[in-house]
Amino acid sequence: MSTAAEELRAYLDEVTPALHRAWPDNRSFAARLAWQRALHLGGWAAPHWPVEDGGRGLGILDRLACDAELARAGAPDIAGVFGIKNVGPTISRFGTPEQRASLPRILSTEEIWCQGFSEPDAGSDLASLRTRAEPDGDGFRINGQKVWTSDGMRATHCMLLVRTDPGARPHQGISVLLVPLDTPGIERRPLRQITGDYEFAELFFTDVHVPADSLLGPLNEGWRVTMTTLGHERAGVVELANSLQRDVKKAVAGFPDGVADPVLRQELARRYVEARTVGLLGRDVLRALSAGEQPGPAQSVIKLGWSLTTQRLGETLLEAAGPAAIAAGDGPEVHRFLRGRASTIAAGTTEVMKNILAERVLGLPKG
Amino acid sequence: MSAVSDRNDEHDELRKVVRAFLEHASPSSEVRRLAETDEGYDPEVWRRLADELGLVGLIVPERFGGAGAGAAELAVVMAEMGRTLLCAPYLSSAVLAPAALLESGDETACAEFLPDIADGSVIATLAVAEGNSDIRDLDAVWTTARADGDRHLLFGTKERVTDGYAAGLLLTVARTEKGLSLFAVDPEAVERRPLPALDPTRKLARVHFDRTPARLIGAEGAAEGAVARVLDLGAVALAAEQAGGAERCLELSVEYAKTREQFGRPIGAFQAIKHKCAELLYEVESAKAAAQDAARLWSAAAAASEQGLAASVARAYCSETYVHAAAETIQIHGGIGYTWEHDAHLYLRRAKSSALLLGSTSWHLERVAADIGLVPTA
Amino acid sequence: MASATVQDAGTSPARQAHWSVRLAEFLDAHAGRPPRDKTARLAWARAFHADLEEAHLAAPGWPAEAGGMGLDLGDQIAYHQQMTAARAPRHPCGLSFIVAPTLIRHGTPEQKERYLRPLLRADEFWCQGFSEPGAGSDLTSLTTRAERVGDAYVVNGQKLWTTMAHLADWMFALIRTGPAGPGGAGISYLLISMKSEGITVRPLKDISGGTHFSEVYFDDVRVPVGNLVGEEGGGWAIARTSLGHERATAFLSDEFRYRRVVSELHRLAKTSGAADDPVVRQDLARIEASVRVLASNSRRALDAVLEGRDPGPAASVNRLVRAEFDQRLHEVALRVVGPDAVLGQREPTAPEGGRWTYGYLMSRSSTIGAGTAEIQRNTIAEKVLGLPSWRKEA
Structure with a gap:
């Protein structure tokens, strides 16, 4: 185990008992906030961030070791997940000194960020983005609509993709704006999803004025600016692979007496096989990265494997839970089953992912 | 999670050597010729596999005249053999039989039989x-x-x-x-x-x-117990061969999809074909990972229970992936893929037959279920 | 003509019996197991169908004037059930029933007179010359062409995937006689004697090792203009002629066969003990459900036809569903057979003569032949569901 992970473990041993006592159901947002604050106090909210931004400058191996420690301790997802995963690193890379002032506030939960990417007509294909920002005095005037904004109701700020040059080619003429969500002209509506939860919001922008220093990075280069954070995706897919393995292990542990029906049992064993295999792909990527090599196709297929297996796992577990599960209201199995539908849609549908794999990895011609 | 170092330059080198050798020693024409014979192998190729490449005695310890390599190297070799559908008694004579002798712990028998097995003179x-x-x-x-x-x-x-x-x-x-x-x-x-x-x-x-x-x-x-372990090692080797075969099927399909034109464009431009190929890519990469992981655990002398589980995980995954890949290869090739002259059916035959040898998928899934605690102890 | 014979025969007391009684008698008289030897089995099936035609018990759905029995749909279904139950041999040349409707609808009186009876009797075999090396799924890109020289067409080119070409006496072919255009313009429907000079048949082995189809080469093959069916350049439109409810009833006869095959698989599962494994048992139950769904789907389409309504989407998806069912059936069958499924047909101890393993290999073609599953899905999406065609984007 890495020294960083050892240090984190020691810290977690100290703080987790009280956190678990105070927040027995640690799925709630309040619990996640408390956990993040506790981690932040120890300097563990974003250990992979550079030291000057308030992190510990951990490399990918240490970072994944720390993720494993957090999972072991039963930590929930961090509250400001988009701020820490994407927005912070992007601001760190492109931000002015003033913009960088957000970084400590992201760590401390003072600022919770969401990302305004998807639009009603730009789901899988961000190139057809329509929300526009026109020059307006010393700043921009924003008009348009975002949808499927995760954490959109809870967030205090939004990293917004807008079209600033309507005449440019689809992936050009896009810029990134940093927008406080209490700016006049922004209306938020919760979007209720099939599980009954409200994880997402629709954001409406009507003549919203923001100052010129809201612009992050160069004008009309928003595509490149947001894509840079995808450099962190590699750690992301490894963590995705690990989390799937943990999920299935946990699910299997939910049957301490085994499963009497051999058909269900073998189906569950199949999920275990799939999850373990995706986990192995993650390990391959990690090994390549730690050896300073380019990870092969394994990296590209993990998300697809995760999507398919997560969805099937939801189906298998609902079936294995027996008929009582469907009468248990919003029980965990029903919730997982319904939520599984999102895994083949969110962050790129499986259809788009397959096209990308076919074209970029296998070299098949574009349609 | 542990840091891993199983993919190394030696494996890449071994893979290259075996691939280069098999490309000329086991072309489709040879596979088809040998398929018609009762013995099913070319003695000259077998001799060269033993003498020039030292592959027949790969897992035989050096003291019995072998190379003393482990399952990880074996997996590299089997994957290559699977790619070309090599017709040779490798699984029998280089994996199952020597493993059975070694597992028996009978030193006298090992000393008597293994050197001849390792040098290829006895199958x-x-x-x-x-x-x-x-x-x-x-x-x-x-x-x-x-x-x-x-x-x-x-x-x-x-x-x-x-x-x-x-x-x-x-x-x-x-x-x-x-x-x-x-x-x-x-x-x-x-x-x-x-x-x-x-x-x-x-x-x-x-x-x-x-x-x-x-x-x-x-x-x-x-x-x-010994035979069960031998069959497990066989499963690890066979899983690697299946992953290699599946990988080759995907390559054949992608090559064809890029060149075959219908309705005025390469069929690979159609999403129906693209999605098939992308799914196979995911499955093939996973199959390779599962097979390599099982081999690594066998090489690293991990706990027996871990080895058995990994062997069954690999077999369950690789069996289904190979059959799927071979069937899709026929589908993507269309009529051509259904002809005797095209190699696609040889892969389908090998895939389906391998899935039924050395333990069915159902057997392996049941073993996985047992090992992760899903079989009730009543 | 055949129809005249039917009416003349009407006076004979034996012929006045209800067709189903006559069919039962016929089947009794022709009962017996098919010979194991392939050649003998073919001869046996030919003789059966010649006798059937002789007894005016062939072609239940064809009009009487074309030599058929002119039965209504309900009777046709009963007919097929009776035939399947008796395990009567299928007509040895299924392709004949693809050319026949085109001949009946669009053929000249001379053409009908010349071809239909030998076709029914299985005296003459037909093969279909549609696919070409560059035109598999995309038939409008045909390049085999015919030029009119005097009173004949001179054909040059190549056909591929020609099923039974090595046994066929005739080929019904789509041949280019004019420039390509929308909707298959410039394509004509020709009847070509396989004994013509300039035809070379090169059999292709399929994945089971059998010879079910061939490449056919045309080198200055002369085809009399009298062998043109329909208008010159109008071949595309008549190539898919179907006769009344023939397609629906053909489905049914297939389903009766599937029903039988599934029941045979159940029997094997019970005797071999495979049915004791709950995983196999549930797979079998799924297959059972599928075969029943197939049957109800066809029944639904038929009911619609009987009531004079459009059979709707059920009929369109049936072929795709059956093709994929065929593959699933054989995948499950190999699990039922167990480890011995690795044995080939030539191994005498292979369970049930290796039929399931052979069927497994053969079933791979069911999603390829006569339109791949992918093409069928496109067609269903566009024609049934009204989704936009990708062709327009191109």
């Missing part, structure tokens, strides 16, 4: 399955052995014995009062018959024992 195999039962169902072994002076006499029939017709040394399991035991038999003393098979590129035979003299290998009644 050996392991005969286990009987009737129409799964090879992993050792309770279904009813071949019996009766002591007769310092030897035994065997009675029974073994089915689907890989390379059983070409073998010069036959290892087999039979039941005595003390339980399952391993025996060595001179194939000249038995009645054996090549079986026309779904997969003509891997030879199967029926072997009939009737008062057949046999020599006990290892302790009497001690074979059950």
